[in-house]
Amino acid sequence: MAKNYYEILEVDRGASQDEIKKAFRKKAHAYHPDKASGDEEKFKEANSAYQVLGDPEKRAKYDQFGSAAFEGGTGGAGFGQGFGGFDFSAAGDFGDIFGDLFGGGQRRQRVRRGNDIQVDIELEFTDAVFGATKEITLSKTDACERCSGNGAEPGQGVETCGTCKGSGVEVRMQRTILGNMQTQVTCQTCQGSGEVPKEPCSTCRGSGTDKKKQTMEIQIPAGVEDGSTLRVRGKGEAIKNGQPGDLYVRLHVRRDPRFERDGVHLHSQISIGFTQAALGDTIDVETVDGPVELKIPSGTQSGARFRLKGKGVMAGGGRGDHYVHVEVVVPKKLSREQKKLIEELDLRE
Secondary structure, three states, X not given: OOOOHHHHHOOOOOOOHHHHHHHHHHHHHHHOOOOOOOOHHHHHHHHHHHHHHOOHHHHHHHHHHOHHHHXXXXXXXXXXXXXXXXXXXXXXXXXXXXXXXXXXXXXOOOOOEOOOEEEXXXXXXHHHHHOEEEEEEEEEEEEOOOOOOOXXXXXXXXXXXXXXXXXXXXXXXXXEOOEEXXXXXXXXXXXXXXXXXXXXXXXXXXXXXXXXXXXXXXXXOOOOOOOOEEEEOXXXXXXXXXXXXXXXXXXXXXXXXXXXXXXXXXXXXXXXXXXXXXXXXXXXXXXXXXXXXXEEOOOOOOOOXXXXXXXXXXXXXXXXXXXXXXXXXXXXXXXXXXXXXXXXHOOOX
């Protein structure tokens, strides 16, 4: 019976090879017999479809002649070959797919990486507004200065690892429901470099790293907020024959009782007297840039807000604004003369 491999993988006839591969991964995860919800028949069916559509030459043949071209022949996608009755020869990346599923297969070697480090630092309010340069001191591993990180005593050099024969990996056999599968793991002797020191470094004893106290400068960009984290690439723990980890700097910004921050804008509150509000005045107000003059127009009401443009937080090459909120203070005690004057004015709404 003719089979529609595109329908089996639920892809269009014009699907790319990458889309076909992703579709098969999805089916393999869903129907694998080793899962409680698996379905062996559907798993085999998806495998059969992928072995044809996953090969551009076989796919072209299928598009021209249909599934009949692959049934019963040696070029078919049947299940009579390979481990556990499955034919793995039809797709070069099949091992990668099953490596993802079961931890087996031949995997691409990943670059080894040192551990990340996190530190906490405190900033003044103005440091967060304008940015700053801060020094931090911490103890961490770095490449050994004596051997430059290769683990060998200076002048002695390195030689090919006897365990992996220079490949950097060890090949192991792993039993799965599909039979025995080869697995490649990083060589534990040379840590994946394929080389070992002829004579271990006397400082790091061959580890290639040395732990010491270091002081470094951290650039704090303008506009950072309390609780944010900066990532400094390559400043984490070093590791032999690999890349250093990253340094994460968590920022704690001290509050300034004069200001409240709202994103890139700042807010502050001032109190003025009844006469200032009624007749107007010019007063000094505090900003992160220092005192500036603010003109209070006559008739200012309590709760009025004035904008100081460009006096807020720096961000993206510009700055936010500073908003000054006004509270008009009504005197609680008046002298007889003051009361008489106010009564004569008879100020009513």
